[in-house]
Each structure stands twice: as C-alpha cells, then as structure tokens.
Amino acid sequence: MVQQYGDTATATQPVTATMQVPDDADATTTQRYEEARAAAHRAMSNVTIIPDRPSAALQAEPEAELLSYRGFKFGAAFFGWLIAIAMSVVLTLAVSAAALGTAEVLDYTRADAEAQPGAAGITAATVGVLVLILAFYTGGYVAGRLARFDGGRNGFGVWMFAFLFSVLAAGAGALVNNQYDLLDEVSRPDVSLSTDTITTAGIIAAVTLVVLTLLFSIVGGKAGKRYHDKIDRLLD
Numbered sequence: 001m002v003q004q005y006g007d008t009a010t011a012t013q014p015v016t017a018t019m020q021v022p023d024d025a026d027a028t029t030t031q032r033y034e035e036a037r038a039a040a041h042r043a044m045s046n047v048t049i050i051p052d053r054p055s056a057a058l059q060a061e062p063e064a065e066l067l068s069y070r071g072f073k074f075g076a077a078f079f080g081w082l083i084a085i086a087m088s089v090v091l092t093l094a095v096s097a098a099a100l101g102t103a104e105v106l107d108y109t110r111a112d113a114e115a116q117p118g119a120a121g122i123t124a125a126t127v128g129v130l131v132l133i134l135a136f137y138t139g140g141y142v143a144g145r146l147a148r149f150d151g152g153r154n155g156f157g158v159w160m161f162a163f164l165f166s167v168l169a170a171g172a173g174a175l176v177n178n179q180y181d182l183l184d185e186v187s188r189p190d191v192s193l194s195t196d197t198i199t200t201a202g203i204i205a206a207v208t209l210v211v212l213t214l215l216f217s218i219v220g221g222k223a224g225k226r227y228h229d230k231i232d233r234l235l236d
Helices: 023-045 074-106 110-115 117-147 151-180 195-235
Strands: 002-005 008-011
Touching (some): 074 151, 117 151, 117 195, 151 195
Antiparallel strands (some): 002 008
C-alpha cells in the first residue's frame, strides 16, 4: 500500500506492538500476593475447631446447682429398701408355693428331708440367698432411678438401711427373749447334724448373704442410673 503525502510516496510496513510491563507492576503484584497470603494465614490461625463430642478432660466442670443433686439421697435409699423388702416377701411366697407343688409332685415328705439334712439345708440356704440378692438388686435399681445421680452410692444406702434395721430387730428380739425366754418354747426339729456343723454353716451362709446383698445392691443402683445416662446422651 502506498500513501502519498504531497510529492513523497512512502511504503507502510506492518508494525507489531509489544507491551512492556514495567518492573514496578511486578513488584506490586508480588507484594499484594504476599499480603493476602499472610492475612489468610492469620485468619486460619485464629480458627478454633470444636469437636462434636468433647472429651471428658475438655468438658466444663459441673455447675454448683447440678452438684447439689448428687450424693446420697435418703428418700431414694429408703424407698429402695422398702421395695427390696416387698420383693423378698413376694419372691419367698412364690418360691414356697413352687416348693410345695414340687414336693407334692415328687412325693417329697418331711421324713425325706430329715433323712438328708445336709442336702435340704444347702438347698434352702441357696434358695434363700438367691431370693434376697434378687430383692436387693431390685431395691438398688429403684434407688438409682429415684436418685438420678450416684446410683452405686444410693444402692449401698439400700443395703445400709437393711443392715441397720436388721441390727435393731436382732437387738429388740434379744431383749424380748431375755424377758420372756421365747426361744425355749419354740419347737425345733431334731436334725442329725452336730452343733459345730450347724454353727459353721450358719456363719458361712450369713457372710455370703451379707457380701452378695451388698454387691447386688450397688450393681442394681448403677443399673438404675444407667437409664438416665442414656437420656443424657440423647439430649447432648
């Protein structure tokens, strides 16, 4: 293409324009990038991640109002003891009825029991211990449900009530016997066992009964508290 300016003809060649970015622009861009990166780092360092279920070490201390409901509760232990007594009576009646029915079916008489006093005594003691530990487990469970907290301690309270009332009843019985000598008037069957054997068996049965009823009272109290623990986990 030829353009004329006056008398002069000039051939125009295509020109390729190249934009040069000054060094100052590169420095500014790099500086802004570093500033943005530093700001993002500061923002991330201030973020606190809260777990869904914090561990026991991170949980806050219980409030004072909540602590006031913990510990031994007289009412819970007392009513648990009443339930234990009621259950022992009901279970004893049920076992007695079952034993009478079994004796009728098997034609088991008193003479048969006197012929084998050891087996009869062991069977009676075992059944009696099972009845009482089941009754005390039930009483401890009721105490744990009523107390809401510290089920094991309130289950122990059930056992303590039973122990204290047993001591009081034994003391009152001894006092009445000293006054009226009632034991001599009781007709006791003749058992072909020595006095030492009967005494030793009685001590073993008593210790076993005390230990097992204490253990099952505490276990029952913990089982009663577990009901409330399930509800608390659902509400969290």
